[in-house]
Amino acid sequence: xxxxxxxxxxxxxxxxxxxxxxxxxxxxxxxxxxxxxxxxxxxxxxxxxxxxxxxxxxxxxxxxxxxxxxxxxxxxxxxxxxxxxxxxxxxxxxxxxxxxxxxxxxxxxxxxxxxxxxxxxxxxxxxxxxxxxxxxxxxxxxxxxxxxxxxxxxxxxxxxxxxxxxxxxxxxxxxxxxxxxxxxxxxxxxxxxxxxxxxxxxxxxxxxxxxxxxxxxxxxxxxxxxxxxxxxxxxxxxxxxxxxxxxxxxxxxxxxxxxxxxxxxxxxxxxxxxxxxxxxxxxxxxxxxxxxxxxxxxxxxxxxxxxxxxxxxxxxxxxxxxxxxxxxxxxxxxxxxxxxxxxxxxxxxxxxxxxxxxxxxxxxxxxxxxxxxxxxxxxxxxxxxxxxxxxxxxxxxxxxxxxxxxxxxxxxxxxxxxxxxxxxxxxxxxxxxxxxxxxxxxxxxxxxxxxxxxxxxxxxxxxxxxxxxxxxxxxxxxxxxxxxxxxxxxxxxxxxxxxxxxxxxxxxxxxxxxxxxxxxxxxxxxxxxxxxxxxxxxxxxxxxxxxxxxxxxx
Amino acid sequence: xxxxxxxxxxxxxxxxxxxxxxxxxxxxxxxxxxxxxxxxxxxxxxxxxxxxxxxxxxxxxxxxxxxxxxxxxxxxxxxxxxxxxxxxxxxxxxxxxxxxxxxxxxxxxxxxxxxxxxxxxxxxxxxxxxxxxxxxxxxxxxxxxxxxxxxxxxxxxxxxxxxxxxxxxxxxxxxxxxxxxxxxxxxxxxxxxxxxxxxxxxxxxxxxxxxxxxxxxxxxxxxxxxxxxxxxxxxxxxxxxxxxxxxxxxxxxx
Numbered sequence: 062x063x064x065x066x067x068x069x070x071x072x073x074x075x076x077x078x079x080x081x082x083x084x085x086x087x088x089x090x091x092x093x094x095x096x097x098x099x100x101x102x103x104x105x106x107x108x109x110x111x112x113x114x115x116x117x118x119x120x121x122x123x124x125x126x127x128x129x130x131x132x133x134x135x136x137x138x139x140x141x142x143x144x145x146x147x148x149x150x151x152x153x154x155x156x157x158x159x160x161x162x163x164x165x166x167x168x169x170x171x172x173x174x175x176x177x178x179x180x181x182x183x184x185x186x187x188x189x190x191x192x193x194x195x196x197x198x199x200x201x202x203x204x205x206x207x208x209x210x211x212x213x214x215x216x217x218x219x220x221x222x223x224x225x226x227x228x229x230x231x232x233x234x235x236x237x238x239x240x241x242x243x244x245x246x247x248x249x250x251x252x253x254x255x256x257x258x259x260x261x262x263x264x265x266x267x268x269x270x271x272x273x274x275x276x277x278x279x280x281x282x283x284x285x286x287x288x289x290x291x292x293x294x295x296x297x298x299x300x301x302x303x304x305x306x307x308x309x310x311x312x313x314x315x316x317x318x319x320x321x322x323x324x325x326x327x328x329x330x331x332x333x334x335x336x337x338x339x340x341x342x343x344x345x346x347x348x349x350x351x352x353x354x355x356x357x358x359x360x361x362x363x364x365x366x367x368x369x370x371x372x373x374x375x376x377x378x379x380x381x382x383x384x385x386x387x388x389x390x391x392x393x394x395x396x397x398x399x400x401x402x403x404x405x406x407x408x409x410x411x412x413x414x415x416x417x418x419x420x421x422x423x424x425x426x427x428x429x430x431x432x433x434x435x436x437x438x439x440x441x442x443x444x445x446x447x448x449x450x451x452x453x454x455x456x457x458x459x460x461x462x463x464x465x466x467x468x469x470x471x472x473x474x475x476x477x478x479x480x481x482x483x484x485x486x487x488x489x490x491x492x493x494x495x496x497x498x499x500x501x502x503x504x505x506x507x508x509x510x511x512x513x514x515x516x517x518x519x520x521x522x523x524x525x526x527x528x529x530x531x532x533x534x535x536x537x538x539x540x541x542x543x544x545x546x547x548x549x550x551x552x553x554x555x556x557x558x559x560x561x562x563x564x565x566x567x568x569x570x571x572x573x574x575x576x577x578x579x580x581x582x583x584x585x586x587x588x589x590x591x592x593x594x595x596x597x598x599x600x601x602x603x604x605x606x607x608x609x610x611x612x613x614x615x
Numbered sequence: 616x617x618x619x620x621x622x623x624x625x626x627x628x629x630x631x632x633x634x635x636x637x638x639x640x641x642x643x644x645x646x647x648x649x650x651x652x653x654x655x656x657x658x659x660x661x662x663x664x665x666x667x668x669x670x671x672x673x674x675x676x677x678x679x680x681x682x683x684x685x686x687x688x689x690x691x692x693x694x695x696x697x698x699x700x701x702x703x704x705x706x707x708x709x710x711x712x713x714x715x716x717x718x719x720x721x722x723x724x725x726x727x728x729x730x731x732x733x734x735x736x737x738x739x740x741x742x743x744x745x746x747x748x749x750x751x752x753x754x755x756x757x758x759x760x761x762x763x764x765x766x767x768x769x770x771x772x773x774x775x776x777x778x779x780x781x782x783x784x785x786x787x788x789x790x791x792x793x794x795x796x797x798x799x800x801x802x803x804x805x806x807x808x809x810x811x812x813x814x815x816x817x818x819x820x821x822x823x824x825x826x827x828x829x830x831x832x833x834x835x836x837x838x839x840x841x842x843x844x845x846x847x848x849x850x851x852x853x854x855x856x857x858x859x860x861x862x863x864x865x866x867x868x869x
Contacts, residue, residue: 362768386774394772401765405864406787415783416773466773 072137073098074221074253075120079132082115082125090116091277092132099220100251102244104265106258106282107274108485113257116274117142117223120255138220139166145225147210149198155209156194159216166217174216181212185242186565204228204235204567211243222247223255226262232347233263233512233556234549234564241267241561261486261513266559300338303474303506304359304392307333308368311354311530326571329355329530331368336474336506343517343538344510345553346527347568352510353397353478355527359508360394360476361385390420393472395480395496399463403451409462410447413437413469420470432469440465441495457488464496474506493520514550515557518542526550529571529579532598536605546601546612548584578610586614631861637854641847645672668843671823676851678739678818679805686743686804687797690750694796697751698758709755715748721807725816733819738808746803750796757792761785791864798859802852809848 075097082090089112097103107113118125120134121142150158156175163174175194185208187193198206207228214222227243228236240256244267247254258264265271265282273282311329318324329351336342344352358365364379371377372388379385396402404412413433417424424432434444440461446454454462460481467475480496481489497520500507511517518524518538526534526541526549534547545551552562564583569575577592578584584591588611596608648669697708727733727741762785770780811817812826813833825844832840 357768360772362772382776389772389774394769396765396769398765402769404766404770404784404788406784415770415775419774419779463769466769 074137075135075255077120077132077134080116080119080134081131082112082119083129083131084127088277089128090119090274090279093279095272095279097221097253097255099253100248101270102247102254102256102268104256104258104268104271104282105274105279106260106262106265106271108259108487111274112277113274114145114225116279117225117255117257120221121223136221139217140221141214141217141219141223143210143214143222143224143227146229147207147227149206149210149213151199152197154195154197155201158198159194159213162213163216177216178212181215182208184215184246185212185239187212202567204231204239207231207236208239211239215243215246218250219252221253221255224257226258227256227264229258229262232568233514234347234552234562235567237263237266237556237560238562238564240264244268259486261489263556263559266556267561300340302335302337303373304336304508305334305371305374306355306359306365306368307371309334309355309358309365309370310367311351311358312366327530328571329358329365332525332532334359334525336508338473338506339504340523341500341507341509341521343521343524344508344527345512345514345517345524345550346510347512347549347553349529349568349571350527351530352512352527354530356476356478356508356510357394360392361388362394386420390470391473393467393470393475395460395463395467395475395477397479397482399480399483400451400454400456400459402463403454403459405451407451408447409437409449409451409454413447413462413466416466417469433465436465436469437462439468439499456483457492460484460488460492461495464492464499468499468503471503472505474508475500476508476510478510479512480509512553513557514553515542518554526553529568529574531579531595531608532606533580533596533608534606535598536602540602540605544605546605546607547609548586549580586611630857634854634857634861637850638858641672641851641854642676645669645676648673664840664843667823667840668825668828668847671825671828671844672847672851674818674822675805675808675812675824675826675848678735678742678808678822678824679801679851679855682739682742682808683746683801683804685739686746687750687800689743690747690800691754691793691797693747693751694754694758695793697755698762705755709752712748712751712755716752720745720748721810724807725811725814728811728816733816735818735822738811738818742804742807743800745807746800749803750800753796753799754793757796758789761789761792764788791862795859795862795864798862799856801859802855805848805852805855 073096075095077093077095079092079094080090081088081092093116105113105116115125115128119130120136121140122136123142156178159178160171160174163169163177169177178194187205187208193201193205193209198209201209211227224243228239231239240263244254246252256264256268260273271282272279308331309329310327310331312325312327315324315326332355334342344356346352357363359370361370361377361379364377369376372392375384377385377388403409410430410433413436414429417429417432418426433447437444437446442458442461442465446458446462451459460483463480477496481492484492493516499505509517509521518541521538524536524538524541525532526547528549534541534545534550541550542554545554548564552564555562563585566583569579569582577594578596581587581591590610596610598606598608600606601612648666651666651669693708693712697705700708723745724738724741728738731737767780767784770784775783808817808824809826812824813830815827815830817827818824825848828844829841829848832844
């Protein structure tokens, strides 16, 4: 990144010298030496429990009960800490809270505080900022709540700002945009900014330099992408089609209107999709884009509202129990919350044996235990896991137990709905790596729904990008990585690479959808025509299809 | 690490165990109370206030058990039926239950006892009816939450038929929350009967009850006679609630 380094000053706003935080005789943060200049943005990354929050609390001068502090930490000027989860009183109007906080720090009256907050919201790119100030934070969408919190911090005008897991839980596109805006502000106003978060949160993207907390030591970070080892798409070229979906639609009844017409909420608009033998297809999209619904509809869990799904050319029908079971044997599913997908009232082994009994009646009962043990070992778990209860499994173990269950009937294809969403960065890459190894060994087809664009594209042959239940771009993964055309795909890739996505605000609710392109309120290329028609998929190069009126606008 | 069933270890289990011990102690004391009343004929009004209260406990507790089981079964059945019969029946049954829960149904108990002459059977039936809608609501909420759990989808992905899912996954996981919901009918039945008793319209004459004794003592202005039944009533209400609470499955935590 080409950001000019601020000139070193004799007294930087943050300087620590061998800051050590001890709980008893255990060093949680060990001799951390940190120097942050005014106008510098520093990212501190680390896994869960690595001591990020503790370090920030120590720098903010908050009390640390039960912790012994050694070494020196000096922080000059007004300092602010945005605590984990973004703490605002949930029910009080935002304006009232702002008046209180700004009144306390700056001695402003209510009118002055609101004006200052509105200016700060303008700087963070929230249009018509003043209108939202009478709402309490829990009535705001998540992205706006975080923006308001940052705006409040901006309005106070600190010399040092520290943010602990900023924008956690937001879509990467929204979070990265916000973090870049915050970093821009810090550089412009000569504020020392520390962003702390997990490596996968992308806090390193907007930062001038990134440090990592590992085993208590604060050291320069290795770029996140370089740590994760990925196998890439399968080496063997894809074969004939296994799973085909035509016009797959998912909608839910919303009751009736006053005239007695049925109202439905459509979360997946007609989608055509093919999954060939040995092929990996990624379904990319933000939260609420319908990727999970589409993936499940393809596995008939539940069946799509309209359209048809065929397995090896034979249409799936819910009524045909025998046929469904035969298909399920070949088409297995990985769930986004693997722990919840295990029955708490049965041991892991009992559920796995049950799956085997149901899908592979040809395997005699006395050989099931052996099969279950083998599957567990393939998934990277000891065979004794079969005797354990689901609640005693960690998230990573549960994910592997889910993989073992999916592999038991020796399927031909796996539908993976964010299979590693509940895992931390290291567990995640290890799990995905094992999944891909299994894929290559058994020549499995994968349908991989994920919101991590870069990760999805690296491992897939082909990808579909979804926006509010519609496919907006589909192309070979390699084409998308370097030549994506749709603004959403570009934004998702930018976010995954730590850059600033060029999309404003958050995805609108599916219940309050307006005419035209669903992205137009956020899109940098938006023009009047976008409000008139929903763009349809058009082929712009062989195998590369885009649904955008202005895809050729750079 | 949490264990699957909050058993005898840990705090929630400890509270449940204490409640069971208190209930067992109370039931035992009530059962042997006639022996303490100097043998021969049991005459409540002459007895020591504590012994008299324990004698009353026989009526109160056994009635609470009887009417509570009836009301619990009725409420759980109502909730299960609503979940099983499909969307339209569900909406009707549950909106009825919600509306009834909002009404002060406890007033029905003294009303029925006053109007219909108050046999034990009538009283038990009204108490059960008064208690059932709330239990039905709880049952329905628990079942609804259970039906949305992901492991049922996983069982479908494993090709299990709906019957097998019901037998192997739904019923084993529903048993405990439904038991907990049903058990909440016991303290409610006890409270309803005691309320009617306070007004002098509770269990009929030869059977004593805590509510009736407390009401009588309050009318006579006798604080000593009031204290014992009131205290025992409060303790058993707490114990029954704590027992029902301890039956609820612990929520797995990460």
